[in-house]
Amino acid sequence: AQSVAQPEDQVNVAEGNPLTVKCTYSVSGNPYLFWYVQYPNRGLQFLLKYITGDNLVKGSYGFEAEFNKSQTSFHLKKPSALVSDSALYFCAVRDGPGANNLFFGTGTRLTVIP
């Protein structure tokens, strides 16, 4: 069965510092991994995805994520956090090309402190 774990409900980071939002996954086949962000009173917005290829994936707003197969992780990172990055972040996995839908984690609320 597919599952996604986001071990931190809340992450606080000072503006200008690097940030990491953690995600681990479990699938039976090859994972297709996604990060989405939800700003206040907005829908989920796509940030980036890993399908195949380079383990380091770059996405919107300066975010990147590193796929680590041995650790079954797909942590979201940004070198320098902005106050405007404060939002709710969701990691999601699709269990290979045959799967129709995404399985999401519980979300991590990121707060960037000025």
Add this chain to the structure above:
Amino acid sequence: EAGVTQFPSHSVIEKGQTVTLRCDPISGHDNLYWYRRVMGKEIKFLLHFVKESKQDESGMPNNRFLAERTGGTYSTLKVQPAELEDSGVYFCASSQGGRRTGELFFGEGSRLTVL
């Protein structure tokens, strides 16, 4: 290009009443999904339409929930009768047909509060 739109943005009803949520996907997207997030929990899959056909409804919690997509355009999700545990945010998403590696495009969600 218009994104996925959902209506209403927030609905407050009493237990036992009926609510209908509507989703308009991005034009030309064959795939339409309904998801739900209960407070603090993960976003859970409810069902998937390909055009007007239900491809997968394994996530529908019970027979109080009815989803339709007449003509393969917009979709409705009806909850009848609503229970307290149905409260949450209902997200609709769409994607282009056949693109299993593509991301889903989400609406802003419909928040349902059952009192």
